[in-house]
Amino acid sequence: MMKNDLQIKIGLEVHCQLTSLRTKLFCSCPSNYRNSEPNTNICPICTGLPGSLPSINEQAIKDGIKAALAVKANIADILKFYRKNYFYPDLPKNFQISQYDKAGGVTLASKGVVEIKGRRIHLSRIQIEEDPAKISYEGTISSSPYSLIDYNRAGITLVEIITEPELKTPRQARLFLQKLRSILEHIGVCDGGLEGAIRCDANISIKGGKRVEIKNIGSFKEVERALSFEATRQKTINNRNIVGMETRHWDDVRRVTVSMRVKEEEQDYRYFPEADLVPFRFEKKFINSIKKTMSELPDARRERFVKEIGVSPSNAEVLTSDKALADFFEKCLEYQVNPKRTSNWIVSDVLGFLNREDIEVKQIRVTPKEFAKLIRSVEAGKISEQTGKKLLLKTLTTKDDALQIKETMFRISDPDEVNKIVEKVFNENKKAVEDAVGNKNTINYLMGLIMKATSSRADPKITRKVIDAKLSTLR
Amino acid sequence: METARKIVEMVKSHQCSAEDQVNLALQRIKEVEPEIHAFIKVAEDQAIQSAREIDARITRGEKMGSLCGVPIAVKDVISTANIETTCGSKILKGYIPPFDATVIERLKQEGAIIIGKTNTDEFAMGNSTEFSSFGPTKNPRDKTRVPGGSSGGSAAAVASLEVPLALGTDTGGSIRCPAAFCGIVGLKPTYGRVSRYGLISYANSLEQIGPLARNVDDCAILMKCLAGWDPRDSTSYESPMKKVSTKGFSIKSKIAVPKQFFGEGTEDLVKKEVWRILDRLSEFGCIVEEISLNNLEYALPTYYITAMAEASSNLAKFDGLKYGSNVKTGYREWNTYFTRNRESGFGGEVKRRIIIGTFTLSAGYFGAYYLKAQKIRTMITKEIENVFKKYDLIAGPTMPTTPFLIGEKINDPLQMYMNDVDTVSANLTGHPAISIPINSKVNAPIGIQLLAPFFREEELLKAGKLIEEKV
Numbered sequence: 001m002m003k004n005d006l007q008i009k010i011g012l013e014v015h016c017q018l019t020s021l022r023t024k025l026f027c028s029c030p031s032n033y034r035n036s037e038p039n040t041n042i043c044p045i046c047t048g049l050p051g052s053l054p055s056i057n058e059q060a061i062k063d064g065i066k067a068a069l070a071v072k073a074n075i076a077d078i079l080k081f082y083r084k085n086y087f088y089p090d091l092p093k094n095f096q097i098s099q100y101d102k103a104g105g106v107t108l109a110s111k112g113v114v115e116i117k118g119r120r121i122h123l124s125r126i127q128i129e130e131d132p133a134k135i136s137y138e139g140t141i142s143s144s145p146y147s148l149i150d151y152n153r154a155g156i157t158l159v160e161i162i163t164e165p166e167l168k169t170p171r172q173a174r175l176f177l178q179k180l181r182s183i184l185e186h187i188g189v190c191d192g193g194l195e196g197a198i199r200c201d202a203n204i205s206i207k208g209g210k211r212v213e214i215k216n217i218g219s220f221k222e223v224e225r226a227l228s229f230e231a232t233r234q235k236t237i238n239n240r241n242i243v244g245m246e247t248r249h250w251d252d253v254r255r256v257t258v259s260m261r262v263k264e265e266e267q268d269y270r271y272f273p274e275a276d277l278v279p280f281r282f283e284k285k286f287i288n289s290i291k292k293t294m295s296e297l298p299d300a301r302r303e304r305f306v307k308e309i310g311v312s313p314s315n316a317e318v319l320t321s322d323k324a325l326a327d328f329f330e331k332c333l334e335y336q337v338n339p340k341r342t343s344n345w346i347v348s349d350v351l352g353f354l355n356r357e358d359i360e361v362k363q364i365r366v367t368p369k370e371f372a373k374l375i376r377s378v379e380a381g382k383i384s385e386q387t388g389k390k391l392l393l394k395t396l397t398t399k400d401d402a403l404q405i406k407e408t409m410f411r412i413s414d415p416d417e418v419n420k421i422v423e424k425v426f427n428e429n430k431k432a433v434e435d436a437v438g439n440k441n442t443i444n445y446l447m448g449l450i451m452k453a454t455s456s457r458a459d460p461k462i463t464r465k466v467i468d469a470k471l472s473t474l475r
Numbered sequence: 476m477e478t479a480r481k482i483v484e485m486v487k488s489h490q491c492s493a494e495d496q497v498n499l500a501l502q503r504i505k506e507v508e509p510e511i512h513a514f515i516k517v518a519e520d521q522a523i524q525s526a527r528e529i530d531a532r533i534t535r536g537e538k539m540g541s542l543c544g545v546p547i548a549v550k551d552v553i554s555t556a557n558i559e560t561t562c563g564s565k566i567l568k569g570y571i572p573p574f575d576a577t578v579i580e581r582l583k584q585e586g587a588i589i590i591g592k593t594n595t596d597e598f599a600m601g602n603s604t605e606f607s608s609f610g611p612t613k614n615p616r617d618k619t620r621v622p623g624g625s626s627g628g629s630a631a632a633v634a635s636l637e638v639p640l641a642l643g644t645d646t647g648g649s650i651r652c653p654a655a656f657c658g659i660v661g662l663k664p665t666y667g668r669v670s671r672y673g674l675i676s677y678a679n680s681l682e683q684i685g686p687l688a689r690n691v692d693d694c695a696i697l698m699k700c701l702a703g704w705d706p707r708d709s710t711s712y713e714s715p716m717k718k719v720s721t722k723g724f725s726i727k728s729k730i731a732v733p734k735q736f737f738g739e740g741t742e743d744l745v746k747k748e749v750w751r752i753l754d755r756l757s758e759f760g761c762i763v764e765e766i767s768l769n770n771l772e773y774a775l776p777t778y779y780i781t782a783m784a785e786a787s788s789n790l791a792k793f794d795g796l797k798y799g800s801n802v803k804t805g806y807r808e809w810n811t812y813f814t815r816n817r818e819s820g821f822g823g824e825v826k827r828r829i830i831i832g833t834f835t836l837s838a839g840y841f842g843a844y845y846l847k848a849q850k851i852r853t854m855i856t857k858e859i860e861n862v863f864k865k866y867d868l869i870a871g872p873t874m875p876t877t878p879f880l881i882g883e884k885i886n887d888p889l890q891m892y893m894n895d896v897d898t899v900s901a902n903l904t905g906h907p908a909i910s911i912p913i914n915s916k917v918n919a920p921i922g923i924q925l926l927a928p929f930f931r932e933e934e935l936l937k938a939g940k941l942i943e944e945k946v
Contacts, residue, residue: 044572044573044574047797048792049572049573049574049798050554050560050562050567050570050572050675050792050793050798051553051554051560051572051574051576051672051673051674051675051676052574052672052673053671053672053707053708053709054709055706055707055708055709056709083788085787085788085791085836087791087794087809087810087813088809089794089796089809092792092797093791093792094791094792094794094813095788095791095792103841103842103846104846104849146807268837268838270787270788270833270836270837270838270841271836272784272788272836272841272845275679275680275710275785276676276679276708276709276710277709278709278710
């Protein structure tokens with residue numbers, strides 16, 4: 001955990017691919033490039049061949065506006081594209097068609113807000129731009145003997161979301177990203193589970209130091225790691241020296257940030273209007289028609305979970321931070337389970353498991369129906385909560401039909417049966433029994449032995465009664 | 476070489492075949508090319524192949540288009556599938572586009588035959604065709620003089636009777652200037668009337684593809700074929716030209732003559748000849764009035780700032796990585812790699828414009844140059860639009876001088892830029908403009924320039940036809 005006295009300020013620049021689109025931003029190549037052989041999902045436009053011109057994909061603009069509306073941003077009244085000029089091998093034209101909020105330009109939207117755990121994180125702007133190509137190296141960027149460029153990704157629609165530097169801890173940065181992903185998934189414009197669909201650069205400064213930008217961060221978890229490393233690094237430097245403005249590269253193998261270039265001033269991108277695309281004025285009607293297609297957002301869903309379903313506010317927050325998780329939860333409810341218990345199980349056990357194993361909700365193999373059946377078995381007292389949870393974890397990632405609640409798993413609550421087991425354990429552990437006769441505090445040890453012998457299936461209350469009764473006959 | 480109109484008539488009525496016409500053109504090219512050098516590439520095999528296909532279609536009795544069997548030359552900044560397209564630059568040597576520009580598709584649809592690619596100042600940056608990586612083109616009227624530019628190859632090919640028609644591009648006068656210098660007709664269409672898809676950009680907010688022809692009627696046939704909306708160019712308009720008539724110019728037209736078009740540096744002969752034509756038009760009944768357009772004096776710097784800024788970005792893609800030529804020196808570090816390729820691939824004038832353009836877009840200078848230029852551009856546009864509330868046409872000389880000698884101005888960029896002083900306004904404002912030859916003296920061709928309101932190309936053609944026939 002980072003201490004607040006460092007006065008950490010974190011700002012994020014998040015690039016989200018609009019994965020639900022059929023085609024790229026400026027040409028008719030398929031938007032789904034992920035299953036294609038390198039450099040097959042291309043055309044003269046997205047490879048920037050001489051003479052080619054961009055044409056706007058109208059649906060991309062609609063989905064971009066949808067995303068902006070979902071984070072409560074103000075939509076501009078006109079759509080304008082600007083060129084961002086810099087030389088890099090992943091840019092087919094050596095300029096990127098993007099947007100700009102200065103020099104007569106305006107971004108798609110501005111001033112949005114995303115809420116995380118009651119904190120409002122402000123967004124400065126939301127803009128639409130084309131994705132560059134993908135470069136592959138052998139090993140690392142500095143040691144690779146070659147660079148391979150795959151243009152399949154070039155021209156994919158990106159929505160860039162830029163936050164104010166209001167995030168105060170690396171943890172918050174991660175929560176922000178999770179929430180943003182959930183929002184985009186709720187409105188159905190971006191599948192954050194696809195590799196590279198949401199990418200982010202992070203800016204961080206601490207008290208007295210300059211802003212450092214970290215690039216090449218692969219996942220939300222890595223964002224937290226990279227920022228934690230960087231905060232510590234900056235703090236260490238700050239004791240001796242002042243942190244200067246620079247761009248650093250996250251090395252996810254060594255888990256350190258490495259200096260890429262020292263930024264003495266802002267890089268000069270020579271932004272100017274893209275004259276190949278005619279500015280397009282948005283009519284109120286157009287924006288309103290998009291508003292009508294908006295589905296329920298995570299915050300509204302959270303409120304509904306709390307008010308209508310009776311989920312605790314903290315569970316509701318966690319559930320709705322991941323659309324797939326919230327969907328799973330709601331599907332379980334279709335099978336008459338206790339919402340509170342179900343939400344507890346999902347938030348503590350399922351999510352805990354997913355985090356430990358570093359897997360996505362999508363990879364859960366157990367169906368909501370089977371899951372609900374398991375919870376109902378616990379509620380009916382057929383199996384213990386502990387057995388239920390154990391069973392759940394075992395079957396989370398295996399096939400659906402693996403969740404067979406067998407009779408051998410049922411809770412043992414018949415006193416006669418418990419009695420038999422207790423007798424057996426007593427016979428095998430004479431010393432422990434003697435101790436327990438003299439000292440009540442060691443009874444728990446006997447309880448443990450019995451639970452072990454029954455794989456926790458023995459009903460604890462009944463077991464305790466039986467043990468007490470037996471011990472009292474021995475005293 | 477007959478006119479395009481005549482060729483279409485002959486081919487359609489089986490008086491000759493398309494292949495005959497192509498062979499005639501190829502024969503003429505062989506004769507004059509060693510002296511003129513209008514072409515960078517003659518696509519002999521493809522042209523014969525296309526002609527045979529057209530002849531086969533005629534034999535089958537298919538309905539043929541408006542340019543059926545006409546050999547046409549195409550400026551080498553326009554993409555042609557399977558024919559090398561270099562923009563007159565070493566950096567694109569060997570580049571064979573995988574697609575046709577929209578205008579090429581339209582030409583083919585109408586039955587025209589691409590005979591080859593014509594010389595141009597590198598990336599259309601110039602007005603003399605001396606800045607081609609592949610050597611200058613000579614003016615067919617006087618081989619010691621420049622043909623104008625940058626569409627000098629296209630103009631020379633038409634003027635030397637190698638082809639009846641050619642495509643040029645006009646960013647700051649590059650169709651009208653060589654038309655005037657070679658004594659032919661050249662038309663820059665309204666910005667957006669002709670698709671730019673496939674035109675390799677120099678300054679994309681200024682340029683248009685347009686026709687070059689020996690006479691107004693041929694120019695009209697080609698113009699009609701080029702015009703029309705293209706979904707691949709979002710700056711193009713839904714404005715096809717239906718029947719284009721060159722007859723019926725209203726002799727009651729009002730013509731404005733801005734005195735700024737006769738500024739310092741305008742040769743006396745040019746003044747005299749242009750006024751001779753204007754006086755004749757008055758005699759016919761036109762109302763010719765001298766006016767003053769105060770913002771025009773800023774047109775030239777406004778043009779060069781805009782064009783160079785756009786060029787610096789448009790030409791960034793030429794890094795030697797994906798197409799064209801590259802230096803094989805084994806540089807692997809990216810900055811060195813693209814720098815070496817651009818260093819050896821671009822000529823001096825292109826580098827000059829990229830460097831100045833980069834400068835004017837840089838932080839701290841953007842407001843003083845680019846942004847200011849755009850404001851003046853808007854002012855000039857409004858000023859000219861206001862003129863068209865009262866007048867039908869604006870007239871003046873196309874070029875301030877007659878063709879200069881090859882090499883005369885090559886070391887003086889500012890002198891060179893000054894040649895564009897009368898042509899750039901139409902590019903800044905987007906208005907259509909035509910150059911009509913008016914002086915028959917062999918080595919001193921002069922063109923009169925006419926500007927019309929947006930999308931009124933037909934008026935220009937009608938006025939041109941009247942001048943051509945009666946004045």
